Amino acid sequence: MTDSKAMAGFDEPALSAGKRAILLISRLWAWVFLALMIVFFVVAVGVFSSATFLSVRNSQNILVAIVPVLLLGLGQTFVIIAAGIDLSVGWVMSLASVLSAHAIRAAFNAGVPLFLSVVLGFVAGVGGAALVGLVNGLIIAKLKVPAFIVTLGTSFIVRGMSLLFSENTTVIGLPEGIRDYGNESLFYWVRGEGGGFYILDKPEVSGELLRSMDRILAWPVVITAVVVLVCLFLLKRTQFGRHTYAIGGNMQAALRTGIPVDRHIIKLYMLSASTAGVAGVLSTLRFTAGSAVIGDPLLLSSIAAVIIGGVSLFGGAGSIIGTVIGALIIAVLTTGLVMLNVPAFWQFIVVGAVVIIAVLIDQSRDLILGRRGRGT
Amino acid sequence: MSEPILSIRHMVKRFGGLVAVNDVSLDINPGEVVALLGDNGAGKSTLIKCVSGVHLPDEGEIRFEGRPVSFPKPIDARSAGIETIYQDLALANNLDVPANIFLGREAKNRYLGGLVKTLNDKWMLGQAEQSLAALDIRFPSLTQPIESLSGGQRQAVAIARAIYWKARLMIMDEPTNNLGVPEQQKVLELIRRLRDQGVPVILITHTMPDVFAVADRIIVMHRGRKVTEKRTGETNASELVQYMVGALDDTRTSA
């Protein structure tokens, strides 16, 4: 085996153990940060106010709060891993909210049962959103216009359409019953005498007992969890996910190995618009109204969540779990600061600082790896 | 003599007014390493891009395994069995070794009658291990993103990929560029191994020692034309340099 001696150098690991350790920490920092932050707020809120940070109710509030930001971030995660960007998701969410409100109202008024009307709402909202994604993807993939420009442009167009379709920003007159889909939950827990744990069965309680009733896993949270699982599966276990990483890692390599890059990019923007669409429909259910302005303020928070979660804006790196953690970090920060009566502007300042720290940590990782190019 | 695997006849490729490849003819036989030499801009890369489906030649004929062929796209050349490793290796640094070997051709598990398909990473890892072992390449870990590998190791991944997909002709564009000396040796060793397995190699290079280390035959290009073709034993470095700079030119003397 003289030949194997000639190849022996390939056995040496290219990175020292110390550098590997630093890399591991840089990958896990978001978890550590989230944990430390929760500990901090548990203590601080306990000391400075009469409330409890980690109560059942508060934790459920945090979960409900992350739903729209997380949904916008989930599709965005795929797009950014493939080295793209989708600036239209905020207004696409609004459009989906408006379209679903129209669909539900029209269907219900035409005598369609409530549940089916809600299903139609999802079809209209997510379908309309996906159509915008298709247009984004076609222009980006086929006409080779940078994603930043295309989605900036379509976001203005979609903004105009949302306002146009929404009869002055809000679509009202929806069946009252849809409130339950947006606000009721999988489990109920009534504390105190005569209380108990209820599954899929809202207890008939009133007065003091109603106040001590917690909704656990509200329907929007359940639906979002399902979307998270689907995205996890898509990104980690399927060819679709593998190609998403490959395109972001080295577009030339993807092209040369025969990956259908154009078609893949179109699918990515449709996926991104679709998760934004789900967010729009859920907001319609939650507020019993379609809103043409609900999504826009969430765009930057969702991108912040994705970046805090470790998705590289250069493409090629990131994970669904990371984005979930990123969204949780923002929601925990915001909720915690509110409970501490910290003025609202501080929330923005702190979130901004965390985003920049996240990117710095990401870059230190590249530095350790010797700033190797993404493709060879 | 067996039939050549690849023969090119009177190939011409123009870019506007520039004739990058000018009436080049050559043959590649089974199990030989042919070095393609030439100064910067001589047309080496353009010539092989015409074979690998990146460019369509303007004139001339390509025969591969006896049949006339035309490759409108790189994927067409690859499916015919011509694998090209460019100066950039077409690897995704953020993916691991098996993912790169199977890039674009991933193995899948099918569930629910093919409705749901998942990546069969376990099988792909096993195949990657086998194909690397067949080339006597060993890495500490195959499941790390390859950005942590050295340049030579990545070169080896690209070669292993080509072999795995049953390359019947391998084209390598300056594979030892940007590598340290020990790694250059390993890559040359891999090229010899390819030849021993019967896969002919076209090796584009500027590096004279590489040529004499592995090539059986040498073709020199100058300003788009093939100026000479020699067996390695029949020539030496200083003669080749004279061909490269245009001081010697067989077409001129014979014409």
Ligand SMILES: Nc1ncnc2c1ncn2[C@@H]1O[C@H](COP(=O)(O)OP(=O)(O)OP(=O)(O)O)[C@@H](O)[C@H]1O
């Ligand atoms: N796509 C292209 N469009 C226009 N001109 C090109 C193109 N590709 C190559 N050329 C020109 O064709 C000529 C031959 O280039 P080529 O890349 O084939 O040379 P080379 O022998 O590979 O050189 P090097 O050793 O520097 O890689 C050069 O003058 C180059 O500028």
Ligand SMILES: [Mg+2]
């Ligand atoms: Mg070249």
